Amino acid sequence: MTRDDIFSKVQTVLVDALAVDEDEVKMDSVLTADLGAESIDFLDIVFKLEQAFGVKIGQGELFPENVAQDPKYVQNGKVTAEGLAALKSKMPHVNFTAFEADPQLAKVGSLFTVETLVDFMEAKLARS
Amino acid sequence: MRWMWIDRIIELVPREKIVTVKTVSMSEEHLHDHFAARGDRPAMPIMPASLIIEGMAQSGGVLVGHASGFREKVVLAKVSKAELDVDVQPGQTLRYTTLIRQIDTAGAATAGTVEVLDPARPGEARKIGEVDLMFSHIDNNMAGTEFPAENFVFSDAFRTLLRMSGVQ
Structure with a gap:
């Protein structure tokens, strides 16, 4: 499957999950800020990606899991250095550069763009 | 009024499927407002679509809650x-399959x-939608x-529904 094919499928998933128009879904669109994704939408997107690509996406594999609930990882609404290291290790498909300057937990959602999903699926399909 | 929009669980296959029913009754207060008579037409009591969705949510909520032994707090999110x-009119029964x-x-x-099951048409089930x-x-x-910490989602009313429906 080419990268364009993967983008096309991701686009269809996002149109369905977020009720947005196809032309709104661009590579650099941020899922939260640009496409209006809320927390439950992240689970919906995982479920729909699994169906679209016929793969199983493990808990915490694409989006963070059990980070917010762990006091080692989050203090006063900010992701700690330990938390950031854990996120980076769990999610190599995510670019943390901008987030590191102000690692507020509330901004974790802004880490995820359409390209993040395409990169993730491309890497996952290459492994399978 | 209790916030219960299913009357009975007919079938529950763990982690897979639930079938529930809710009979719509003229004694339900909201039907007299939905819709009340006005100058240009008589009263039209029909089950609000939002409450049909709530019935489906309660059915699905029980099914999803049952999958974790009701340890998780399961809420409708989307x-x-x-x-x-x-x-759907008074006297008819809604059947939810989730x-x-x-x-x-x-x-x-x-x-x-x-x-919808209608006692005037015994044995006939009419599909009216998907949620x-x-x-x-x-x-x-x-x-x-x-x-x-307390699981406020599955209240006494839900536990009664489960017990009366014979669900373990």
Whole structure:
């Protein structure tokens, strides 16, 4: 499957999950800020990606899991250095550069763009 | 009025399927406002579509909650699809069939069918719509919000419904 094919499928998933128009879904669109994704939408997107690509996406594999609930990882609404290291290790498909300057937990959602999903699926399909 | 929009669980296949019913009654207060008579037409008591969706949510919520032994707090998080084509009137029975599409520790997605049974047409079930939902296990939310330890979702009323329906 080419990268364009993967983008096309991701686009269809996002149109369905977020009720947005196809032309709104661009590579650099941020899922939260640009496409209006809320927390439950992240689970919906995982479920729909699994169906679209016929793969199983493990808990915490694409989006963070059990980070917010762990006091080692989050203090006063900010992701700690330990938390950031854990996120980076769990999610190599995510670019943390901008987030590191102000690692507020509330901004974790802004880490995820359409390209993040395409990169993730491309890497996952290459492994399978 | 109790916030219960299903009367009985007819069938429950763990982690897979639930079938519930709710009989619509003229004694329900809201039907007298939905819709009351006005100058240009008589009263038209019909079950509000929003409460049909709530009935599906309660059905799916029980199915998803049952999958974790009711340890998780299961809340409706998203109405992915709701299509209802026919009005439901007092004396008719709604039948909800809900299937789990996907479930994991964060929540679940369900697909539901709504049918109407009418005592005037025995043995006939008419499909009137589909309602697909997403449920969240809210203690596992991404934002890290904390909720009370007590499982406030599955109240005494739900436990009574389960017991009266013979669900373990």
